[in-house]
Amino acid sequence: MIRKLNEADRIPLMTLLHKDPALNLFIIGDVENFGFEQDFMELWGEMDEPDGRFKAVMLRFYGSFLPYAEGPFDVEGFAELVRKSGKAEMLSGSSHVIEKFRQVLECKSEKQMFFAELKEMNQQIRAAAATPGEFQIAKLHDVEAICSLTDLIEEFSGSSANSRQTLHKALESKTGRTYFAEKEGEVVATASTAAENSMSAMIIAVATHPENRGQGLATQLVARLSADVLEEGKSLCIFYNNPQAGLIYKKLGFTDIGTWSMLYI
Template identity: 65%
Template sequence: MIRKLTEIDRKPLMALLIKEPALNLFLIGDVENFGFEQEFMELWGEFDPVDFHIKAVLLRFYKSYLPYAEGPFDVEGFAALLRKDKDVEMISGSSEIVKAFGRIMSFRKEKHLYFAELKEMNAEIYSGLSAPGTIKKATISEVNAICALTDGIQEFESSSEGSRKSLHQTLVSGTGRTYYVECQGEVVATASTAAENSMSAMVIAVATHQAYREQGLATRVVVQLCADLLAEGRSLCLFYDNPRAGAIYKRLGFQDIGAWSMMYF
């Protein structure tokens, strides 16, 4: 049985999600930060017919969907919800789960990434790269300056207006933070978190200005960002598809824990 979830389902839902807290970072963060009664967000759960515990969940966050299941689940039942949404743009999640939708639905494009987690920083890297006083924490006043950098990064897909709106909302809501390095009044390196929750956070938007690359600036920012989150008792997660970038993250202490897929309608 699949039905829409409400506040009364919080405890059994979290019991499911914390079984794999890293992979469920977005789900946990959205429930903790926004609850169940939001126009831009909905949650459905599939209940086990024997003991009625939640065995699978589907999140809608604006025009994107994210499924999670601890084992076999009603793919067709969740797919029916997606088909009813005329505005749906994508579905993402653990590759094993998302690929189940790919067998019964058509997509125009798909992207697959490595998923890595950091629980403990490489102490040698941290002591060698940290530079107290040179890395700043952004406020909403720095949104335009930071986005002026990220808008020029080809790998980033968000529009100029969309990136500013997203960063502003994240900083205001406290669901993420951004650190940056400035040179001659210009932001030249930055890294952010998103989906911060009580257990973890996602590292995103790591970028360096073209003229300042090969100096380790982005690595310094990521190191400081991760060190601060770890000191708060949270783990860090990130996606990557570039083996060179993956090697850098692994030097910091990140370890691959799975694969992540995004399927675009």
């Protein structure tokens, strides 16, 4: 049975999510930060009737849907919720869960990325990152300039529709932070966190203007951002699909823990 969740479901929901806290970082963060009574997000759960535990959940955050399941679950039941919402832009999650939706949802395109986690940073790089650099911490008035850069990046083309809304909400609610570098008044590199919670944060939207690549700007931003988050006692996760980027992240201390898939609806 699939039903909409509310505050009374917090403990059994977190019991399920904490079994894999890295993969469930987004759902954990949104529940911690926003609870259950928001117009921009909803949660549904499928209950294992004999013992009353949840075996699968799905989050809607604006137009993005994120399912998670331990094992077999009612794929068609969750897919019908996505169809009926009238708001679906993307379905994302661990690849072994998302692959079950390919046959039941019509999608425009699909992307798969490596999923890596950072618990302990390379000490040399961490020490260097502590040195003040030429970067800025984004405020609400920087949203348009930052998104104007990410609009140029091919990898972000499927998510540009709600990028401004998502970044604005993250900065406003303090569920994410963004560092960026400028040259001649234009944002040329940026890196953000999302879904920050008591345990972890996700690094997202790492981008460098095409004319400013090869200068190490994004690497410096990610290093400084990672050092600051680790200093707060949290771990970090990141997606990547570029092998060269993967080498950079691994030098920082990230290790691969799985793959993540996105279906654009």
